[in-house]
Amino acid sequence: MTAAQADLLIDRPSVADGAALWRIAKASGTLDLNSSYSYLLWCRDFAGTSAVARGADGEPVGFVTGYIRPERPHTLLVWQVAVDSAHRGRGVAGALLDGLTARLTAEHGITSVETTITPDNTASARLFASYAARHDASVTREVLFDAGLFPDGPHEPEVLYVIGPLTTAPTRPSH
Template sequence: MKASESKVVRKFEMNGIKTDVITLHRPAPEDGVAVNDLIDDCPPLDINSHYCNLLQCTHFSTTSIKAVLDDELVGFISGYITPDKPNTLFVWQVAVSAQVRGRGVGKLMLTELLNRATRQQVCYLETTVTPDNRASWALFTGIAKSMHTSLSKQTLFERDKHFAGQHDDEVLLRIGPFSR
């Protein structure tokens, strides 16, 4: 999917009338500020620099995805192919605007991103999640279940050892293998 292409993924119903249409796109450099603002509005996500978000929207646009509703960014997933594991997509962050949370936007974005990635050589998804991030745990365990594949977990970065007590543990989730 090119940056200018889009895919209608969900029409939401309100009082039995289909109203809202969310589209998925590859991010573009012009999305950097909006991505930064979205992540800022999605605690407990770690805030990245504006420059980092610009790089995610350029260098990593093929492994990232945005969700748009009425010309407004309402979702963003950043990811990259792990350098020492070319068959693994690492999902860095999943951000979903409060206005569409609980409506399956995160799962839609992640499913489309995996569909794109598995057409290449990706067979696994990895991410890290803090132990208390219930939304992320639900999203990733749900993806593993819906795709009928396994999920393994192990602590990757420890609060005291790697974060000097200033950040919660980060648990590595590995989902897959996915069939192409």
């Protein structure tokens, strides 16, 4: 754990965090931005399968949203990961993923993580490859949603990353 990570609290989001999550997602410049309303709902309905990193002042500086797949109850689908620009490059995203999956492994027995990443999002690809390595897990990739399925203009394909089986704790700290 880095000094920057030691100063963070990894926590469940609350509805009061919804606006901050929306702002962090908007400022990321890479995420598909959902409505502010959806972040409020996410913090209400999926707080148990999501995590927020809080700075010393208690304000969110990063988040990961996810849900347990109804048809695969041991699989966490990671929807979005974002970190405030002032906190990037400090291992916050990795600490969020590690903290969330440790909690969900204990609470729900999750054994794998799924996420989708567009081919041009090298930062996310590196984040999840590093996560898999820390957890001694394999990664498989396949196109989940072809570009032609998106009705709202040009969109790259969404590649499904399946990571697992997970070990209960990372073999190396995130950094």
